[in-house]
Amino acid sequence: MSTNRIQTIHAPDTDPRFSVPLRGVRIDPETRCTHYDGPRDRIALRFACCGIYFPCFQCHQATAPHSPRRWPSARRHEAAVLCGACRHTMSAQAYLQCNHTCPHCGAAFNPGCAAHHNRYFAFVD
Numbered sequence: 001m002s003t004n005r006i007q008t009i010h011a012p013d014t015d016p017r018f019s020v021p022l023r024g025v026r027i028d029p030e031t032r033c034t035h036y037d038g039p040r041d042r043i044a045l046r047f048a049c050c051g052i053y054f055p056c057f058q059c060h061q062a063t064a065p066h067s068p069r070r071w072p073s074a075r076r077h078e079a080a081v082l083c084g085a086c087r088h089t090m091s092a093q094a095y096l097q098c099n100h101t102c103p104h105c106g107a108a109f110n111p112g113c114a115a116h117h118n119r120y121f122a123f124v125d
Contacts, residue, residue: 005029010063014052020044020082020089021052024059031055031084040110042084043095045120048072053082057119073123080121083107092121 006026007015014021017029022044026034031044033055044053047060049069054060060068071080071092081095082088085107090098096117100109117124 008063011052011065018044018053018082019087020046020079022054022082023052023063024055025062027055027059029084031082033059035059036110038110040100040108041113042107043109043113044082044084046071046080046082047120048075048122057116070118070120070122076121076123083109092123096121096124 006028008025009015009023009027011023014023015027024033030042032041035056035058044055046053047068048071049066050064057068076093077091079089080092081090083102083104086102086105088102088104090103094103100111102109
């Protein structure tokens with residue numbers, strides 16, 4: 001694999017392959033990381049604490065110099081999720097209602113991620 005295929009990005013840098021600020025551990029071109037690298041693991045989530053997108057909570061812990069803060073309910077209609085397939089950003093609300101499929105390109109998302117939504121979104125139980 002070439003060095004531009006898999007990258008680890010630590011603060012304060014962000015991954016130059018993406019148009020939004022993104023960090024994480026061993027990120028591939030569709031935002032899969034060392035922690036979640038299945039074929040449908042292709043989203044990155046924006047954290048309220050820093051406004052940076054990360055493939056997962058563990059990537060935030062490993063590469064950010066601060067504690068994570070979940071996306072607040074008051075901001076549920078702001079861009080908070082990135083599709084790694086087409087690079088489209090969507091609101092947290094749109095992501096939670098998309099039935100595990102990108103509303104822009106139709107790429108499938110991992111339905112197992114629903115078990116972790118409460119780590120990312122303050123308005124999900």
